[in-house]
Amino acid sequence: MARNMNRLMSQIFTRQLPSAAYKSVRLYARWSHRSPAKVLLPFSEKSDLKKEKIIDLDPSIINKKCNKPESETVKNNTAIQEQPAVSSLPPEKTKQIKQKRDEKLKKHKFYLSQQKVFDDKGDIIFEKLKENDGRLSTLLVRLKSKKERLRSGHMFVEGWRLIVDGLEANCTLKYVIFSRPEELSKLKPFLPKTGVRFYKVAYKEMQMWSDVETSPGIFGIFETPTAKTVKTISRPLPLQFICDNIRVPGNLGAILRVAVGAGCEKVLLSKGCVDVWDPKVIRSAAGAHFRLPIYQSIDWDEMPSHLEKDTSVLIADSNTTALDDSSEFEENDKRSDMPVLPYYGVDYSSFKHTTLILGGETEGISDDSYRLAAAKNGVRINIPLQRGVDSLNTGMATAVIAFEIRKQLIKTWTQEKLARQMSQAH
Numbered sequence: 001m002a003r004n005m006n007r008l009m010s011q012i013f014t015r016q017l018p019s020a021a022y023k024s025v026r027l028y029a030r031w032s033h034r035s036p037a038k039v040l041l042p043f044s045e046k047s048d049l050k051k052e053k054i055i056d057l058d059p060s061i062i063n064k065k066c067n068k069p070e071s072e073t074v075k076n077n078t079a080i081q082e083q084p085a086v087s088s089l090p091p092e093k094t095k096q097i098k099q100k101r102d103e104k105l106k107k108h109k110f111y112l113s114q115q116k117v118f119d120d121k122g123d124i125i126f127e128k129l130k131e132n133d134g135r136l137s138t139l140l141v142r143l144k145s146k147k148e149r150l151r152s153g154h155m156f157v158e159g160w161r162l163i164v165d166g167l168e169a170n171c172t173l174k175y176v177i178f179s180r181p182e183e184l185s186k187l188k189p190f191l192p193k194t195g196v197r198f199y200k201v202a203y204k205e206m207q208m209w210s211d212v213e214t215s216p217g218i219f220g221i222f223e224t225p226t227a228k229t230v231k232t233i234s235r236p237l238p239l240q241f242i243c244d245n246i247r248v249p250g251n252l253g254a255i256l257r258v259a260v261g262a263g264c265e266k267v268l269l270s271k272g273c274v275d276v277w278d279p280k281v282i283r284s285a286a287g288a289h290f291r292l293p294i295y296q297s298i299d300w301d302e303m304p305s306h307l308e309k310d311t312s313v314l315i316a317d318s319n320t321t322a323l324d325d326s327s328e329f330e331e332n333d334k335r336s337d338m339p340v341l342p343y344y345g346v347d348y349s350s351f352k353h354t355t356l357i358l359g360g361e362t363e364g365i366s367d368d369s370y371r372l373a374a375a376k377n378g379v380r381i382n383i384p385l386q387r388g389v390d391s392l393n394t395g396m397a398t399a400v401i402a403f404e405i406r407k408q409l410i411k412t413w414t415q416e417k418l419a420r421q422m423s424q425a426h
Contacts, residue, residue: 117196124184124191126198136201139175140209143221146275155224155277155289158210160186163220165287167191169231175221179203183218211279224277227266227293236265237409238353239402240311242303245272245363246394252276253284254395255358259292262402266293268306270368273297300368304375311353313378314346316401317365318391338373340380348405349412356401361394 119125129136142148143156154174157163160183167173167190177199178184184198207215241259246252252274259267269276276296282289295306307313315338348354357373359365373379383392383400392400 116194117191117198118193124181124188124198126178126181126184126200128200131202131205133201136177136199136205136209139221140219143279146278149224149275149277153224155222155282156279157220157222157282158212158218158279159216160218162282162287163187163218164190166220166222166290169225169287169290171225171230171290172223173220174223175199175219177201177206177219177221179206179217211283225290227295230289230293231291232265232293233260233263233291235263237263237406238308238351239264239405240308240353240355241267241398242355242357242369243267243269243273244357244366244369245270245360246358247272247274247360247362248394249274249278249280250284251361251394253281253286253288254393255398256281256285256288256292256294258395258399258402260288261399262406264292264402266295268298268303269294269296270303270366271297271299272363300372303368303372307355307376308353311355311376312351313355313357313373313376315357315365315369315373315378315380316343316359316397317380317382318397338370338378338380340382342384343381343401343404346379346381348408354405356398356405358394358398361391 116125140156142152143154149155157166163173163176164187167187173192173196175197176184176187179201180203181200203215203217206217206219209219210216239262241255241264243252243255246255246269252269256267256276273296274281276289276294298306317340355376357365357369359369381401383397385392391397
């Protein structure tokens with residue numbers, strides 16, 4: 001019924017209105033949808049508007065615009081095509097500019113092939129990579145895998161500070177990936193003359209490959225330094241660390257950072273520790289990898305061969321159960337035979353050499369560590385804490401003990417030096 005009524009009203013409406021007026025009314029909805037400034041219909045009064053845009057829906061105007069002669073359109077297009085291009089430079093000048101550009105491009109390609117770092121003007125030579133360039137993904141994918149890092153012999157760092165630390169330690173820099181040329185100015189005084197490739201990429205691609213929430217905008221790829229090639233401290237303390245099952249990257253990085261700050265000789269990593277060349281470990285170590293000999297994946301059967309002959313072994317142990325509580329220990333448990341001392345109650349200056357064993361927060365000290373310490377007549381040391389506090393973070397505990405050892409050694413050496421000077425004076 002409703003459909004028949006609508007059809008009847010449509011027939012009445014079209015018969016009563018002229019065709020032109022009906023066409024205007026039909027177009028009204030189209031123009032209203034586009035939100036015009038004002039719509040004028042043929043039967044409406046003319047309005048004098050100066051600033052508003054007036055859209056006239058007069059059928060004669062609409063038909064005139066729609067039925068534009070095809071010959072006129074073709075004529076205008078032909079005139080545009082035949083208009084000659086106006087050159088602002090003479091042909092000779094254009095030829096010279098092209099020759100200079102080709103020579104510069106040829107020289108740039110030559111420098112890249114020779115892996116030169118600086119051009120004739122002293123600027124850093126770099127290559128701009130397109131988006132999703134295969135060279136970038138191939139290079140960085142390998143460094144995200146432990147197996148590929150070991151196979152390629154490369155390490156990945158983020159930020160210009162770590163790149164500078166590596167260059168100051170005479171490590172071999174292979175690639176620099178950056179997004180802004182301003183970042184290269186901080187590296188310029190430390191760069192070698194050859195052997196480094198520079199790639200400029202978009203920041204969004206660097207953000208995709210970065211391990212941090214906000215990428216620093218510059219990556220560096222070095223040859224992995226070995227314990228023999230790394231630049232060591234000039235006068236290290238007679239102190240070394242053994243990391244026993246340190247599986248958290250941040251904790252291992254903090255231990256390496258403390259080792260460099262305290263002046264340790266070297267760090268030994270047992271099997272089960274996190275990969276020392278993991279990007280998270282490198283970032284938390286803050287450049288310690290470039291200043292410290294690190295031996296990784298050492299089996300406990302081989303560990304004694306890495307120790308000094310007269311070294312004293314100490315275990316940093318938070319599990320300091322009272323010795324008279326025999327129920328906590330098995331008959332063959334090596335812990336029951338080791339004394340427990342506070343870290344400040346040990347005279348470290350009386351040792352010829354010190355080896356400090358550090359355990360992970362989840363696994364703790366392994367039985368292999370206790371057996372090694374028992375064979376060397378070692379002791380367990382702890383950090384007395386306020387009641388209700390179980391233990392400190394591994395990195396914090398390492399710092400407390402390591403700098404106590406450093407303080408005692410330096411104090412003893414200073415006293416001995418003063419005594420020698422006094423004896424020479426008399």
